[in-house]
Amino acid sequence: MGKVIAGITLSADGFGAGPDQSLDNPLGVGGRGLHGWFYPTKTFQSMIGKSGGTEGADNDFGARGLAGFGAYIMGRNMFAPMRGPWPDPAWNGWWGENPPYHAPTFVLTHHPRADLPMQGGTTFHFETGGIHAALDRAQTAAKGKDVRISGGVSTMRQYLEAGLIDEIHLAYSPVFLGKGESLLAGLDLPALGFAVTERVLTENAMHVVLTRTV
Amino acid sequence: MGKVIAGITLSADGFGAGPDQSLDNPLGVGGRGLHGWFYPTKTFQSMIGKSGGTEGADNDFGARGLAGFGAYIMGRNMFAPMRGPWPDPAWNGWWGENPPYHAPTFVLTHHPRADLPMQGGTTFHFETGGIHAALDRAQTAAKGKDVRISGGVSTMRQYLEAGLIDEIHLAYSPVFLGKGESLLAGLDLPALGFAVTERVLTENAMHVVLTRTV
Numbered sequence: 484m485g486k487v488i489a490g491i492t493l494s495a496d497g498f499g500a501g502p503d504q505s506l507d508n509p510l511g512v513g514g515r516g517l518h519g520w521f522y523p524t525k526t527f528q529s530m531i532g533k534s535g536g537t538e539g540a541d542n543d544f545g546a547r548g549l550a551g552f553g554a555y556i557m558g559r560n561m562f563a564p565m566r567g568p569w570p571d572p573a574w575n576g577w578w579g580e581n582p583p584y585h586a587p588t589f590v591l592t593h594h595p596r597a598d599l600p601m602q603g604g605t606t607f608h609f610e611t612g613g614i615h616a617a618l619d620r621a622q623t624a625a626k627g628k629d630v631r632i633s634g635g636v637s638t639m640r641q642y643l644e645a646g647l648i649d650e651i652h653l654a655y656s657p658v659f660l661g662k663g664e665s666l667l668a669g670l671d672l673p674a675l676g677f678a679v680t681e682r683v684l685t686e687n688a689m690h691v692v693l694t695r696t697v
Numbered sequence: 698m699g700k701v702i703a704g705i706t707l708s709a710d711g712f713g714a715g716p717d718q719s720l721d722n723p724l725g726v727g728g729r730g731l732h733g734w735f736y737p738t739k740t741f742q743s744m745i746g747k748s749g750g751t752e753g754a755d756n757d758f759g760a761r762g763l764a765g766f767g768a769y770i771m772g773r774n775m776f777a778p779m780r781g782p783w784p785d786p787a788w789n790g791w792w793g794e795n796p797p798y799h800a801p802t803f804v805l806t807h808h809p810r811a812d813l814p815m816q817g818g819t820t821f822h823f824e825t826g827g828i829h830a831a832l833d834r835a836q837t838a839a840k841g842k843d844v845r846i847s848g849g850v851s852t853m854r855q856y857l858e859a860g861l862i863d864e865i866h867l868a869y870s871p872v873f874l875g876k877g878e879s880l881l882a883g884l885d886l887p888a889l890g891f892a893v894t895e896r897v898l899t900e901n902a903m904h905v906v907l908t909r910t911v
Contacts (some may be wrong), residue, residue, distance in 0.1 A: 495869060495905055496881045497711050513887075642710045655709060655869060657896040657905045661885035668882065669876035671725075683873035689903040691709055691871045 484501060484622055485629035489639050490548045491650035491666060492517045492688075498663035500641040506564045509577055516658045518687035521545050530583050540683045544652060544690050548633075553625025555588040556617050558638035562590045562607070569596050576607065584633075587624040589617045591638060614641050636664035648695065651677070655689040698836055699843035704866035705880060706731045706902075712877035713850035718780045723791055726904050730872045734902035735759050738801050754897045758866060758904050762847075767839025769802040770831050772852035776804045776821070783810050790821065798847075802837040803831045804861050805852060850878035857884060862909065865891070869903040898910045 491499045495666060501511030508514060521527050526545035528536030536542070559566075563574045573596075585604040592609050598606040602618055610617040619631045632642050642648050654664075672693055681692035705713050708731060715725030735741050740759035742750030750756065773780075773900035787810075790796055793805060799818040810823040824831040835844045846856050856862050867880075886907055890903045 627841055659886045661887035672873045673875035684898045684899055685898055689871055
């Protein structure tokens with residue numbers, strides 16, 4: 484069975500998203516500033532259909548988050564800005580017709596919905612059974628490859644607290660949101676068994692990888 | 698009148714000190730790891746009487762925290778590991794006979810104590826009247842120069858909340874303490890009027906300077 488790997492960008496004050504997510508602010512108010520390290524990279528530029536972009540550590544970390552995974556898991560709020568039952572016409576995610584996952588992607592939700600196949604190999608599956616059920620399905624679908632917990636903050640906190648994440652990449656940006664969704668408030672990563680196994684500071688971000696050793 | 702400038706090193710999870718401060722752990726359990734960026738610098742090496750050490754941005758930020766200030770303010774727990782009334786024989790600080798401040802240094806405490814002149818121009822004054830009284834005395838003593846809020850976490854939070862800090866340098870180290878004293882939990886720096894005015898990432902730390910603009 485593959486590993487369960489998570490990754491998220493945080494502000495210097497610890498928020499993975501600002502408050503008041505909406506169609507205009509997928510990462511909440513101020514959240515766009517979080518990814519200053521990622522936007523210039525070749526990986527991101529390629530995601531939006533452009534050529535060029537930077538190489539180096541920022542690009543490597545961005546690419547690692549999107550390559551080699553057999554399945555992805557994300558929370559409802561990472562998939563969609565609206566809450567409650569699914570609207571009609573349907574919301575098909577932020578990523579257009581060809582999302583960057585290219586693998587089965589399980590969306591945690593309280594509201595059932597039929598599978599949603601997209602171009603490029605991504606199929607969104609809507610899982611109403613909670614984080615353990617989603618991980619079971621994802622690991623089966625991944626056929627031995629690693630599973631990626633993509634976000635957002637609430638989803639990642641649930642998997643961390645349940646001891647289900649083997650490795651997590653945190654990219655700290657030198658920005659302050661002031662309020663929003665805190666990844667680590669009340670969570671003690673060392674007590675959860677995590678130790679820092681990689682640290683790379685670039686001009687744009689402090690990248691830290693923590694691995695669970697117990 | 699000079700500015701009021703603060704600075705502190707934080708773990709990636711936001712702690713300025715670990716739990717359970719003691720004589721052996723001035724920065725609490727695990728706190729020693731916070732200053733990995735500072736120990737190798739010429740500024741720190743010089744503080745402990747050694748020659749050599751690194752130059753560059755880490756050294757520059759370290760030096761800025763200890764040069765040109767007319768007075769310093771610190772909390773009791775930054776000055777001493779014990780709590781309550783002052784012991785006999787007296788505790789004279791962590792820094793030996795010649796502390797690195799070389800200026801009047803006001804220690805916030807609930808327990809009166811006579812002024813404590815040290816070598817090299819540092820005199821510790823023990824202020825029982827609270828943060829405003831300490832700042833008044835420090836600004837008078839500073840004779841127009843800047844006043845430095847040295848720490849620790851609780852002192853800095855009080856001055857931030859009171860809107861009395863003009864500029865704060867935060868050095869983020871890629872370490873996780875898991876628990877301890879959080880500088881920013883429940884504090885919203887943008888709402889307090891701070892904006893990022895400098896950001897420098899070195900191999901060892903993410904340095905951010907925030908300036909209060911309102």
